[in-house]
Amino acid sequence: MDITASELASHIDQTLLKPTIGFAAASEWMDAQVGAGFASLCVSPFLVPLASQKLAGTDTLVCSVCSFPLGYSNTESKAEEAAHLVQLGCVEVDMVMNIAAFLEDQDTFVHDDIAAVVASVDHESNGTGIVKVILETGYLDDEGIDRASRLCAKAGAHYVKTSTGFGPRGASVRDVEIMRAAVGSDLGVKAAGGIRDLETALAMIEAGASRIGASAGLEIVGALAPRA
DSSP, X not given: OOOOHHHHHTTEEEEEOOTTOXXXXXXXXXXXXXXXXXXXXXXXXXXXXXHHHHHTTSSOEEEEEESTTTOOSOHHHHHHHHHHHHHHTOSEEEEEOOHHHHHTTOHHHHHHHHHHHHHHHHHHHTTOOEEEEXXXXXXXXXXXXXXXXXXXXXXXXXXXXXXXXXXSOOOOHHHHHHHHHHXXXXXXXXXXXXXXXXHHHHHHHHHTOSEEEESOHHHXXXXXXXXX
């Protein structure tokens, strides 16, 4: 695949969602990412204000997670959390779909759950915020991935995303192919979960991913740099 290191970096949401990482370690980590050209730094919710400070004046956006990693918070709680993240400086919110409701074919409930978060982010950001919906594809078959992707599009999401990284498995090329086919060119597709090397990242992009979620972004881009 013909892509430069800077182009690859612009596809990556460099991620820090470990439950054991506090302010000091996160601050050091953020300092190492600034200037790398990533699309966003995706951090734990309590780290959003710090990330907003660190990334001020750069092209890298602040991303965080909502109802993470299980997705079963009440809709009102999800919408409130997403709004608060935007108020703290978050531009992109990765929310987890209500997987249990989806598996019971409660599509109206799932649609309304997603739509409430989208509306909340849209209101707080004056239309500039982005909502990515995590399907947790490890719990779904091919038909479920297709149906969930279409449901997210109908609910107004801006991206569909494969995995939290805490579920039964990470992203696969097949997941991305199904998601891209389902949403066409109208939505972004984010592959996340288990993407740790250049070859996997490039395979996901070739399959249709417009974003890569990874904690190994520096290593992935670094592997390409000598070739660019």
